[in-house]
Amino acid sequence: MGLFSFIKEAGEKLFGSKEVEAAAASSAPNLADLNAKAADAIKTYIEKQNLGITGLAVTFDGATGKVSLSGSAPTQEAAEKAGLSAGNVASVSGVDNNLQYPAGTASQYHDVVSGDTLSAISKKYYGDANKYNQIFEANKPMLSDPNKIYPGQKLRIPAL
Secondary structure (H helix, E strand, O other): OEEEEOOOOOOEOOOOHHHHHHHHHHOOOOHHHHHHHHHHHHHHHHHOOOOOOEEEEEEEEOOOOEEEEEEEOOOHHHHHHHHHHHHOEOOOOEEEEEEEOOOOOOOEEEEOOOOOOHHHHHHHHHOOHHHHHHHHHHOOOOOOOOOOOOOOOEEEEOOO
8 A cells, every 4th residue: 555644743642652752862772662562552553443454563663653564454445444543643654554455446535634524525525515424434433423533634535
């Protein structure tokens, strides 16, 4: 799937990002341990989404904020959701999504800005504000409520 960029300051706070960044800046000997702990937290977060990914491996580089994913996803949708789950974590600036999956139709992505609503995003991509539920469903379980999106979040916009 390739490399996707994210806003580093936005997202779920799963680990002590300041700790990882400080260790990266000073080349501290515990940097590898902190990166491994962050990778484990991200992996656990992805696994909690119940996407059916097998052999999931996650690495994190605190110096760059990059996450790498590998393993097998049952569908392209599951692979895309895993990448978004990893990217929508605070301190992650990019995801190199190398998950394998059967061929399918590629989705579009939208970076949420202040004032966005799922209805407005739906109007932009589909020409119909009432199709917001397709976007909401495509981003579950990362989204728990269609009214709870935040600036900096990246959303999957599925083809209709």
